[in-house]
Amino acid sequence: MKVGLFIPCYINAVFPQVGVASYKLLKSLGVDVEYPVDQTCCGQPMGNAGFEREAAGLAHRFDEKFKDYDCIVGPSASCVVFVRDHYGRLRARSECRCASEDKIYELCEFVHDVLKPARLKARFPHKVSLQNSCHGVRLLHLSSCSEQNVPYYNKMRNLLSLVEGVEVVEPIRPDECCGFGGMFSVEESAVSVQMTRDKVRRHLDTGAEYITGADSSCLMSQHGIISAEKLPIKTIHIVEILAAGL
Numbered sequence: 071m072k073v074g075l076f077i078p079c080y081i082n083a084v085f086p087q088v089g090v091a092s093y094k095l096l097k098s099l100g101v102d103v104e105y106p107v108d109q110t111c112c113g114q115p116m117g118n119a120g121f122e123r124e125a126a127g128l129a130h131r132f133d134e135k136f137k138d139y140d141c142i143v144g145p146s147a148s149c150v151v152f153v154r155d156h157y158g159r160l161r162a163r164s165e166c167r168c169a170s171e172d173k174i175y176e177l178c179e180f181v182h183d184v185l186k187p188a189r190l191k192a193r194f195p196h197k198v199s200l201q202n203s204c205h206g207v208r209l210l211h212l213s214s215c216s217e218q219n220v221p222y223y224n225k226m227r228n229l230l231s232l233v234e235g236v237e238v239v240e241p242i243r244p245d246e247c248c249g250f251g252g253m254f255s256v257e258e259s260a261v262s263v264q265m266t267r268d269k270v271r272r273h274l275d276t277g278a279e280y281i282t283g284a285d286s287s288c289l290m291s292q293h294g295i296i297s298a299e300k301l302p303i304k305t306i307h308i309v310e311i312l313a314a315g316l
Contacts, residue, residue, distance in 0.1 A: 073103040074136045076144035076174070078286075079111040085286045091313040092145045092177055098316050099185050103143075106135050114152040117160070118253050126160040133157075133170050141184075142174040145309050147206035147284045148252070150176040155209065176210050177309055178284050182225040187232065192314040195235030198306070199273040200226055201283030201292070202245045212284060215245050226284060226308055233311055241272035250291035263295070270295045274303055281305045 073096065077089040089105075096103040112132055113125035132153065136142045144150050157171045181187065202224070206212040213224035230238050249265025270292050273281045281292055281303060289305040296303055 071102065071140045072138075073101050073141045073143050074139035075103050075105045076112075076136070076142050076149070077105065077109065078144060078146045078149040079109075080290075081146060081286050082109075084290065085307065088145055088286055088307045088309055091307070091310045091316075092143075094316045095177075095181070095309055095313040096143065098191055098313070099181065099187055101185070104139075106139075109135060112149050112153055113160070114149055115252070117152060117156055122160060125156075129153075129157045129160045129170075136170055140173065141180070142170055143177050143180045144174070145177040145284065145307065146286060147176050147203050147210050147212065148287060150174055150179075151205045151209045176206070176212070176284060178206075178212060178226055178229060179210055181312070182229055190229075190232040190312055191316060192232075192312055193234040194311045194314045196280055197237040197239065197276075197278045198230070198280045198282045198311065199276045199278035199303075200224065200238060200240045200244065201248065201269075201273070201281050201285070201288055202226075202240075203283055203285040203288045204245075204247050204251070206284050207245045213245065216243075226282075229312060230282075230308070233314070236311065239276040239278055241269070241276055243272065248288045248291055250288050252287070262291075266291050266295050267299075270301065270303070274301060278303060282308045282311060284308055 081088050113128035117125035153174050154171045202213050207215045214220050214222050227238050248269040249262045293305045
């Protein structure tokens with residue numbers, strides 16, 4: 071299986087360590103992984119803002135960049151969802167040799183559901199509180215959602231259980247939105263900030279040292295509150311924990 075590593079633009083620009091950790095983790099699990107150079111945005115910001123013509127152009131470029139890979143894997147639930155759920159609508163499948171939406175995975179989803187490792191080499195002796203992002207919960211099904219009467223499950227927690235030394239907790243209202251929401255955080259900034267502040271407080275109430283999740287955008291929003299208010303907690307992408315010490 072040949073895997074193309076998709077690193078979203080904001081991760082590349084703001085959280086490059088997440089991209090490095092993603093590559094290291096996949097290599098440690100025996101994956102034949104490559105990072106295609108000259109990647110650009112998947113088109114999510116434009117698509118969400120209504121500029122679908124621009125988003126369609128980026129979708130076509132994305133397809134071309136990743137057409138020779140068996141799977142595409144990226145450490146961002148929201149970006150993966152955009153490719154999987156919207157690319158087919160943005161352009162006709164007949165226009166590209168291989169449709170990316172048919173073979174893209176969020177990184178935790180890929181490791182948990184496809185690779186299924188029995189153990190990881192990572193060690194992270196800290197208490198972490200899980201950030202269950204809206205896209206991850208409700209569209210990628212990384213965890214159960216509270217509005218449905220279904221048994222509890224959480225793929226991120228399962229993966230973290232393979233890491234030596236880590237203690238995992240969840241806040242009350244574990245799958246409530248953190249307030250980021252992409253364009254929502256710009257158009258309704260006051261509401262977004264208050265939602266984020268409330269979410270950070272719930273994570274703090276767990277006594278955790280870190281907030282962790284599969285979306286850097288959610289973590290970035292919460293880091294802003296933490297930094298501004300000098301709160302005693304940090305944020306870290308889950309892939310950084312899964313790759314800790316590699």
